[in-house]
Amino acid sequence: MSSKKEIVIAFDLYGTILSTESISKELGHLFGQEKGASIAQEWRKYQLEYTWRLNSMDKYEHFSGLTRKSLKHALTEASVSFDESVLDNLLSQYDRLALFDDVPDLFPHLSRSQSDSSNMTITPVIFSNGTFDMVSSSLANSPGLSPHADLFKKIVVVEPVRRYKPHPEVYRFLCKEVGKGNKGEEGDVWLVSGNPFDIVGAKSQGLKTIWVDRKGAGWTDELVEGHGGMPDVMVRGLNEVVGQVEKYLEAE
Amino acid sequence: MSSKKEIVIAFDLYGTILSTESISKELGHLFGQEKGASIAQEWRKYQLEYTWRLNSMDKYEHFSGLTRKSLKHALTEASVSFDESVLDNLLSQYDRLALFDDVPDLFPHLSRSQSDSSNMTITPVIFSNGTFDMVSSSLANSPGLSPHADLFKKIVVVEPVRRYKPHPEVYRFLCKEVGKGNKGEEGDVWLVSGNPFDIVGAKSQGLKTIWVDRKGAGWTDELVEGHGGMPDVMVRGLNEVVGQVEKYLEAE
Structure with a gap:
């Protein structure tokens, strides 16, 4: 027994x-504190939205790709200028959160x-x-x-x-x-x-x-x-x- | 031919x-313009989130119920006080957008x-x-x-x-x-x-x-x-x- x-x-x-707070801070350094915080929030929103939309569409692709795409979405929507190296840098921080x-x-x-x-x-x-x-x-x-x-x-x-x-x-x-x-x-x-x-x-x-x-x-x-x-x-x-x-x- | x-x-x-703008305005009358606009935005966010989450969970329930639940979610999160009649009133406006x-x-x-x-x-x-x-x-x-x-x-x-x-x-x-x-x-x-x-x-x-x-x-x-x-x-x-x-x- x-x-x-x-x-x-x-x-x-x-x-x-x-915590992804450090990425939010890095976004603040790049684009100003308020805009950085808002981009971080929208990034997370789109990251989740993309996972649910893929589920809804009976499709799948890797989370690393989705994370990059959702970041791009948030940056474009915020009308800030960025290039691929900015994306690379921000995403690499996922390694050392x-x-x-x-x-x-x-x-x-x-x-x-x-x-x-x-x-x-x-x-x-x-x-x-x-x-x-x-x-x-x-x-x-x-x-x-x-x-x-x-x-x-x-x-x-x-x-x-x-x-x-x-x-x-x-x-x-x-x-x-x-x-x-x-x-x-x-x-x-x-x-x-x-x-x-x-x-x-x-x-x-x-x-x-x-x-x-x-x-x-x-x-x-x-x-x-x-x-x-x-x-x-x-x-x-x-x-x-x-x-x-x-x-x-x-x-x- | x-x-x-x-x-x-x-x-x-x-x-x-x-347009759901009129509901957003009504929320502004009830809770102040800024808070009302933010509640309207969160309401819409949760309304969509709920549809995608149900799809993801292989479940379904009617959109009218989801619309009510997502409104309740947004109101609770905004820490405003409300009762069922507030929900009824806001939802009834869907009829005359x-x-x-x-x-x-x-x-x-x-x-x-x-x-x-x-x-x-x-x-x-x-x-x-x-x-x-x-x-x-x-x-x-x-x-x-x-x-x-x-x-x-x-x-x-x-x-x-x-x-x-x-x-x-x-x-x-x-x-x-x-x-x-x-x-x-x-x-x-x-x-x-x-x-x-x-x-x-x-x-x-x-x-x-x-x-x-x-x-x-x-x-x-x-x-x-x-x-x-x-x-x-x-x-x-x-x-x-x-x-x-x-x-x-x-x-x-």
Whole structure:
């Protein structure tokens, strides 16, 4: 009766562990602070829009290409002048993004949860829209993340599925890749994301979900009504994640 | 040899023929001009986001419900206080939206194109993400549009397909509904829209496309590279549409 409960925590990467704030600052240096901030915001908006439009159109192309195109879209719309070298420079910064302030405190929790003698094991993985190359490179080169990259036991990307979040198939693929592919096992997989659309998508496939609400603004997404359209747990930072999962499971 | 070429022009409704400016103004009265404009913008953003996310999740629900939910999302995020009656009031205005300034001059062109003796006939239809009820009501009650509603020979909505633009199936459904369902006939259907995502979606299914660029900002969408990701024709207002279609076909 003492078999350990095996839990997987899948962390979204860009915007959840790694902050794109440094790219926003670089845009500010290039085009002025206000315009830079607005370009960064529109860039992110189009990056997501492109993934959803491709899903809608039954098409797929790599996230690195989409990231470049959406940046070009935002720059053109802002009527600033730029050339390919500006795009290259901005995109290369994806390799060395900084952690959000609350992330360093996550690492000792992840480390402890893999070695202690509690009645559960926690396996942390990365789960991203990014390509395998992008994500590997971010893990290897991000100054704050690379010393802890080994804590994450697997990189799962949507690339083999050729669909983006929140397509049902990408969450089923995640479950399968982490050894939770059988019916009912998806509830042992926790998705941690700062993106409400990702939370709602994972929830609809039976995963548990933790939404990172760094601004403390509260849940505002209305797409799916009731509990099924909301995260199981909300945290203000990733430092709270492991404790909250343990607390949730103890209460079950 | 003198059989007439039969062309269908499918007009998107909300944001292409009808302007939501009046709702934006009403939001300004309720919450102050600046906040109102920002809520209107976020409302539209979430309305589209919800359609693409549902497409991505292989789900569907009616556009009227999504429109309400996305409004609620925008209001909650703006931290303004509101109750269901505010939602009811704002949504009821969808029934009596005003035309864009360039639309009245479209009507005589549509009228002429259906009666003259040129070597083509043009059949105008409406093609919308809205429900049949919403669209019928808008056509019947919009003060500027209702006297001319008869010019549009059909209302085609995505409702029976249970997918939103730019899903391939909705464009194929449009072609079928207007009698252009055979392979190769989709090129006789022109989509007129102010929304780049709609243009790119229709183009990918072989329809001809006209993008309404009222601001004269130029095409900035980068999702699909090259000619396949751009409109066949760009206009500054709907008054130019019929003339541009005729010109395009004469040059073919």
